[in-house]
Amino acid sequence: GLGERRPFSFEIFADDVLAAADRAGLDRFVAGGISMGAAIALRLACRHPRRVAALVLVRPAWTFSPAPQNMQPITEAAELILAHGADKGRTIFARSDTATRLYREAPDNLSSLLGYFDRPDAKEFAQVLADIAGDGPGVCDRDVAALDIPALVVGNAMDAVHPLSSAYTLAAAMSRAVFAEITPKARNSARHFIELHEQIGSFLQSNSNARSLIPS
Known part of the structure; x- marks a missing residue:
């Protein structure tokens, strides 16, 4: 729990x-x-x-x-899940400038971030991500x-x-x-x-x- x-x-x-x-x-x-x-x-x-x-x-x-700058993609993904839910949030994130940049520079990061939207506990876990990314x-x-x-x-x-x-x-x-x-x-x-x-x-x-x- x-x-x-x-x-x-x-x-x-x-x-x-x-x-x-x-x-x-x-x-x-x-x-x-x-x-x-x-x-x-x-x-x-x-x-x-x-x-x-x-x-x-x-x-x-x-x-x-x-809250180092490299945590911004985590924060962005978490906020989208919390605001829009996992399915809609994933669609928005996949089309974002952040996703485009990561696809080019760090595809493994992008894969991990997209995985957050697919978790069965996505909304609950998103709050963990949001809090920790700012800590x-x-x-x-x-x-x-x-x-x-x-x-x-x-x-x-x-x-x-x-x-x-x-x-x-x-x-x-x-x-x-x-x-x-x-x-x-x-x-x-x-x-x-x-x-x-x-x-x-x-x-x-x-x-x-x-x-x-x-x-x-």
């Missing part, structure tokens, strides 16, 4: 992760995620440093500011620079919603971060996931004996 707290926020989702970790008996864990999940993981590491042993940030869409992880560059844990930051080109520059920025801000650029999903989805799995597997393997990964 979507719970009762509103508006949806990174604070809510980070609290949910901690609650799940508590129920699972995980005192210290590797926090990782894609896009929004990466921002949640980053917030967890900065706000609860004792709990997070390492970070895996894949295709981050946020750095330090709320941010609530951390600053000093918070991230203070992290003293291993981190893997993965980015790729041909992605307007998850700019490669965001991955560069976060990796550069952390002294123990490893940056990896992989094949864009828009170019070769199968290769993208093979390389992603390889990067994450190698990172976890190389840090498996690190003191920071041993649960306290």
